[in-house]
Amino acid sequence: MENSARSERTRNAAIQAALTIIARDGPGRLTLDAIAREGGLSKGALMHQFRTKEAVLKALLEYQNDYLEKFSEHYLATTGVGKSEPQLSAQIETMREATTNPITVASAFLGVVAEDPALFAKVREIDAQKVELLKAEAADPDLATLRWAAARGLAVTAMLGFCPLSEEVRTRLFDRLLDSERWPAPAKAGKTVSDRKRAKG
Structure with missing residues (x-):
C-alpha cells in the first residue's frame, strides 16, 4: 500500500x-x-x-481529460438534470471550466501538439461521440453543433492566450450559449412566417 x-x-x-x-x-x-x-x-x-517522453505526454492528456470528464459527469448528475439539452449544456460548461485554469490545460495540449499530434486521435474520437449525443437530443442538431463549436472556439483561444475578448465578455457569451431559451429551434419545414400569422388569426 x-x-x-x-x-x-x-x-x-x-x-x-x-x-x-x-x-x-x-x-x-x-x-x-x-x-x-x-x-x-x-x-x-x-x-x-x-x-519515454511520449508516455509523459499521454499522461498529461489523460490527466486533463479525466478532470474535465469528471466535471462533465458531475454537471450532468446535478445542474444538468431538467435541462432541455443536458449533453450540450454539459459540454459548454466543461469548456468554460477549462478556461478557469488555461495555463495547465494549454500546457498539456501544446506539449502534445509539438511532439506527437497523433496522440489527439483518442480525444477526437471522444469529442465525436459527445457531439453525436448532443445532436441526438437537440430539436435542431445543426444549431446545437454550432453552439458547441462556438464554445470550443472561445475555450481554445482563451487557453492558448490569443482570445481578443475580455474575461467578462467571454463569461457573458458562455452564458448566452448555455441559455437554450435564447436559441429557439426554427419552425418545421413548410411553415412560413405568413403561415404562422394566419394560424394565429
Missing part, C-alpha cells in the same frame, strides 16, 4: 513538473531529465513511472 501511494505521488509530481516546464519554457524543453529536476525526483523513480 505504501509503495502504491509513493508511486502515485511520484507520478503526480512528474505530471505537475511537466506542466510547469511546458508553461514556463515551452514544449521543446520538456525532457525526462528536466522533469526529474523540476519535480525533485530521481531519474530512476521517474523512469519507473514513465519510460
Whole structure:
C-alpha cells in the first residue's frame, strides 16, 4: 500500500513538473531529465513511472481529460438534470471550466501538439461521440453543433492566450450559449412566417 501511494505521488509530481516546464519554457524543453529536476525526483523513480517522453505526454492528456470528464459527469448528475439539452449544456460548461485554469490545460495540449499530434486521435474520437449525443437530443442538431463549436472556439483561444475578448465578455457569451431559451429551434419545414400569422388569426 505504501509503495502504491509513493508511486502515485511520484507520478503526480512528474505530471505537475511537466506542466510547469511546458508553461514556463515551452514544449521543446520538456525532457525526462528536466522533469526529474523540476519535480525533485530521481531519474530512476521517474523512469519507473514513465519510460519515454511520449508516455509523459499521454499522461498529461489523460490527466486533463479525466478532470474535465469528471466535471462533465458531475454537471450532468446535478445542474444538468431538467435541462432541455443536458449533453450540450454539459459540454459548454466543461469548456468554460477549462478556461478557469488555461495555463495547465494549454500546457498539456501544446506539449502534445509539438511532439506527437497523433496522440489527439483518442480525444477526437471522444469529442465525436459527445457531439453525436448532443445532436441526438437537440430539436435542431445543426444549431446545437454550432453552439458547441462556438464554445470550443472561445475555450481554445482563451487557453492558448490569443482570445481578443475580455474575461467578462467571454463569461457573458458562455452564458448566452448555455441559455437554450435564447436559441429557439426554427419552425418545421413548410411553415412560413405568413403561415404562422394566419394560424394565429
